[in-house]
Amino acid sequence: MMGKFTVWIVLAGVAWLGWTLWRIGRRRAESAASPPPAESESARTREQGADAAPGEAPPEPMLRCARCGLYLPARDSVAGARGSSYCSTAHRDLTEQAPRGPSASR
Numbered sequence: 001m002m003g004k005f006t007v008w009i010v011l012a013g014v015a016w017l018g019w020t021l022w023r024i025g026r027r028r029a030e031s032a033a034s035p036p037p038a039e040s041e042s043a044r045t046r047e048q049g050a051d052a053a054p055g056e057a058p059p060e061p062m063l064r065c066a067r068c069g070l071y072l073p074a075r076d077s078v079a080g081a082r083g084s085s086y087c088s089t090a091h092r093d094l095t096e097q098a099p100r101g102p103s104a105s106r
């Protein structure tokens, strides 16, 4: 009695599975024949946006602080009196005024 019931359940499951697979295969064939144009268009705009990303700036020249040796972008550096560059005005003042008064800087 119970075995017969199980056979019917299995048969129904197999039938449902076959119907689902057939439906998925037919849907795939339809989408492959005519891909939605909106999807490819959004992919193209995404690639263009990646090319012209505002966060990706061109490589900036790096300058080295003459006082502490720290590397920093030229935009953030402080120009010294003798063509040298510093990470901050404090290091520029320390380096360029140190020979005159080392005790005054402390």
Ligand SMILES: [Zn+2]
Residues within 6 Å of the ligand: 065, 066, 067, 068, 069, 070, 086, 087, 088, 091
């Ligand atoms: Zn420095």
